[in-house]
Amino acid sequence: MRAVQITRFGGPQVMDVVELADPVPADGEVLYDISSAGVNFADTHQIEDSYLAAQQLPLVPGAEFVGTPAGGGPRVVGLLDGGGYAEKVAAHPRLTWQVTDGVTDEQALAVVLQGSTAYHLLRTSAHLAAGETVVVIAGAGGVGSLAVQLARRWGAGRVIATASSPQKRALTEDLGADAAIDPALADDDPRAFTAALREANGGRPVDVVLEMTGGNVFAGSLSALAPFGRLVTYGMAARQETAAVPPGMLQQKSRAVVGFWLAHCMARPAMLDDAMAELLPLVADGALRPVVGGRYPLSAVREAHQDLLARRTTGKLVLDPSR
The missing domain is CATH 3.40.50.720 (NAD(P)-binding Rossmann-like Domain)
Incomplete structure (x- = not known):
């Protein structure tokens, strides 16, 4: 499969598109074919090894994806510890949520990590009144x-x-x-x-x-x-x-x-269920409008990170692994 891999820490230039073996699912995991992968600002820290958790080389960045089970099945959006910048990923179904036809890949990616973060910032951490x-x-x-x-x-x-x-x-x-x-x-x-x-x-x-x-x-x-x-x-x-x-x-x-760090919610999936159960229907109904900032070919991953770091983007950035 094609994937973005880093073998040294640094800026966007350390990301290379390479051919890797397909991931092998661990017990309880499922192999998914990725149609879209999300890009987050935290990813720019991950490739520098300057984020909250230490990183191990080599690594494939990416914490979220939209895809379908390799053997067939419904389209889902999911969260990952890493590996999302690729054509395939092994993920645990407990951290995936089905995406209805009325929600695009880009919209689903906008809400799974960033939307869930916004949800818990306001509800769980700030207790907005x-x-x-x-x-x-x-x-x-x-x-x-x-x-x-x-x-x-x-x-x-x-x-x-x-x-x-x-x-x-x-x-x-x-x-x-x-x-x-x-x-x-x-x-x-x-x-x-x-x-x-x-x-x-x-x-x-x-x-x-x-x-x-x-x-x-x-x-x-x-x-x-x-x-x-x-x-x-x-x-x-x-x-x-x-x-x-x-x-x-x-x-x-x-x-x-x-x-607040969303990673702690991944250890408590019910917290993510609460967010996704409210946010995805709002998107489908048009009541919540994710801003899509751009869809980049996987081969242009460096450009996506450069644009993000230079503040040239708005909303959600997405990678297309088919290009």
């Missing part, structure tokens, strides 16, 4: 574009998004954000970012921030929180660790910082 103000960092991205819509659907009083270009900020507003600001305001001073968030909320502090950048964006977001506000951190796109948070800063405003 009706009327609260929600800030979605990177609101035009895969997680962010869905989180903006879900926050609005689930009763947020005001939704504020950040995005790096006028076009992306306009997209977040089209998806339901009440205001959108430029995260570059945090580049030199996190206090400027704090001020911009509060200004976008009518001069008031905010209740919930979904944050995946780190650095000054994290610091500025934390300072913008109202009493009993919650910052949920689920990424480190800035490639820099955030300074330690003094306990007194949390106590002073009864603020909370919560970490």
Whole structure:
């Protein structure tokens, strides 16, 4: 089978399309023919070995796929520990969900990892309450574009998004954000970012921030929180660790910082069932609109990662293993 393999850690240039033996399913696993594979920002960390779990070489990246059982069967979308950038994958059926005809491969891939993340950021980690103000960092991205819509659907009083270009900020507003600001305001001073968030909320502090950048964006977001506000951190796109948070800063405003990693839900599949049982029907009905950022041939995987790192994309990126 054709697959993307890395034998050394680094940037997009370390990914090569090679011929590998078909994977052999372990006990309980099924061999699937992949029709589409999802690309996530976390994959750019995986190939650098800079993510939350240490990686072992050689490896085939990719945490999600849409495909059918090799012996025939319904189309499913599934989550993986790795191996998704390929024509075939061995996966456990417990981490797959059937995709109806009204949902495209790209839409299914948008919700299985990024949609489930947005679901649990708001419901499980932030415990969003009706009327609260929600800030979605990177609101035009895969997680962010869905989180903006879900926050609005689930009763947020005001939704504020950040995005790096006028076009992306306009997209977040089209998806339901009440205001959108430029995260570059945090580049030199996190206090400027704090001020911009509060200004976008009518001069008031905010209740919930979904944050995946780190650095000054994290610091500025934390300072913008109202009493009993919650910052949920689920990424480190800035490639820099955030300074330690003094306990007194949390106590002073009864603020909370919560970490989230979807991998822990994979060990509790019922949590993923809850998300998928709600999100897939919303997509099929047109009530939730995944943003598809592009479909790349498997042979153009380096370009997909380069575009993602350069912030040239919006929404969900997908690889086509047939090309």
